[in-house]
Amino acid sequence: MRVLIAGGAGYIGSTIASACLDAGISPVILDNLVTGRREFTAGREFYQGDIADGPLVDRILAEHRDIGAVIHCAALIVVPDSVADPVGYYRANVAKSLDFVTHLLRNGCGRLIFSSSAAIYRAGDDLSVDEDSPVDPQSPYGRTKAVCEAMFADIAAAQPIRVVSLRYFNPIGADPGMRTGLQLPRPTHALGQMIRARDEGGPFLVTGTDYPTRDGSGLRDYVHVWDLATAHVAALARFDALPRPATVINLGTGRGTTVRELLDAFNRVSDRPVQARDAGRRPGDVAGAYTRSDRAKRLLGWAPRYDLDEGIRHSLEWAAIRDQILSG
Numbered sequence: 001m002r003v004l005i006a007g008g009a010g011y012i013g014s015t016i017a018s019a020c021l022d023a024g025i026s027p028v029i030l031d032n033l034v035t036g037r038r039e040f041t042a043g044r045e046f047y048q049g050d051i052a053d054g055p056l057v058d059r060i061l062a063e064h065r066d067i068g069a070v071i072h073c074a075a076l077i078v079v080p081d082s083v084a085d086p087v088g089y090y091r092a093n094v095a096k097s098l099d100f101v102t103h104l105l106r107n108g109c110g111r112l113i114f115s116s117s118a119a120i121y122r123a124g125d126d127l128s129v130d131e132d133s134p135v136d137p138q139s140p141y142g143r144t145k146a147v148c149e150a151m152f153a154d155i156a157a158a159q160p161i162r163v164v165s166l167r168y169f170n171p172i173g174a175d176p177g178m179r180t181g182l183q184l185p186r187p188t189h190a191l192g193q194m195i196r197a198r199d200e201g202g203p204f205l206v207t208g209t210d211y212p213t214r215d216g217s218g219l220r221d222y223v224h225v226w227d228l229a230t231a232h233v234a235a236l237a238r239f240d241a242l243p244r245p246a247t248v249i250n251l252g253t254g255r256g257t258t259v260r261e262l263l264d265a266f267n268r269v270s271d272r273p274v275q276a277r278d279a280g281r282r283p284g285d286v287a288g289a290y291t292r293s294d295r296a297k298r299l300l301g302w303a304p305r306y307d308l309d310e311g312i313r314h315s316l317e318w319a320a321i322r323d324q325i326l327s328g
């Protein structure tokens with residue numbers, strides 16, 4: 001079987017493509033390289049172009065009649081950019097997704113897996129969420145994900161397509177085989193900032209120390225990107241047995257880790273420890289959330305395999321070789 005991966009030259013999509021290859025599923029990648037990397041498509045079937053480009057999607061599906069499912073990871077994902085440019089974000093993430101699903105319907109594609117996000121939840125007091133928790137995204141980016149989920153569910157209710165929305169928590173790590181990883185040289189998330197502090201010798205800033213968490217720092221559910229990828233392989237294998245016409249599934253570890261705990265883990269794993277300095281909250285930051293759901297285990301038979309330390313170790317390994325693999 002083949003699978004079409006839109007956004008398959010990005011961080012998560014390229015890892016999914018590797019996990020598919022390892023599982024004997026051939027990925028076909030569609031990516032416009034707005035943030036993705038050509039290097040991540042090496043040796044893979046790759047079409048450079050936009051998900052909204054109807055003739056191109058028609059051509060890909062005509063040239064690969066054995067594509068049995070589509071994984072849609074293509075999106076813009078930078079929260080502050082979405083605040084500054086909501087028109088661009090709604091166009092890229094919502095309008096183009098509508099075009100894309102229209103092209104899929106025209107070609108008779110009936111299985112869609114959508115990359116959604118835990119950023120759509122409003123967490124309760126204990127910061128845990130499940131799939132029935134209130135949806136209340138705090139940024140235009142998060143709202144584009146919620147709108148897409150609702151839009152796909154409406155379409156699946158009326159058209160011959162079924163949709164699984166996978167709500168990712170906070171991916172870390174890289175392909176353990178080091179084929180792909182985070183393409184950005186300067187990631188802004190906490191782990192990226194720790195790696196930067198280690199490399200540059202500066203302190204790591206704990207941005208926000210008054211959140212309602214055990215130690216006041218923000219909390220996240222860090223899930224290894226390879227585990228996210230294998231969840232997609234499981235979703236492909238079990239697709240036809242999943243609730244129809246549309247379902248949502250959280251992909252997290254079920255463990256919340258605060259920024260201070262992440263730093264402790266980082267200093268356990270890293271050969272060069274990093275010092276912390278407390279700082280104020282960054283605009284738009286939230287206390288965070290972790291999943292309390294067992295739906296991924298029940299429906300996909302999936303459980304994360306890698307722990308936090310392994311995620312950090314793989315992120316460090318990737319950071320050390322990134323520049324050899326990616327130019328610029």
Ligand SMILES: NC(=O)c1ccc[n+]([C@@H]2O[C@H](COP(=O)([O-])OP(=O)(O)OC[C@H]3O[C@@H](n4cnc5c(N)ncnc54)[C@H](O)[C@@H]3O)[C@@H](O)[C@H]2O)c1
Binds near residue numbers: 030072076115
């Ligand atoms: N990284 C995270 O923390 C996170 C968390 C939750 C959900 N997600 C979701 O996972 C998906 C993948 O995220 P990522 O971290 O790999 O980001 P990424 O930027 O690395 O990957 C996105 C890919 O989509 C491509 N793309 C964007 N718009 C396109 C278009 N119109 N046509 C074709 N290709 C297009 C980009 O070139 C890139 O390769 C996104 O949908 C994102 O919303 C990411």
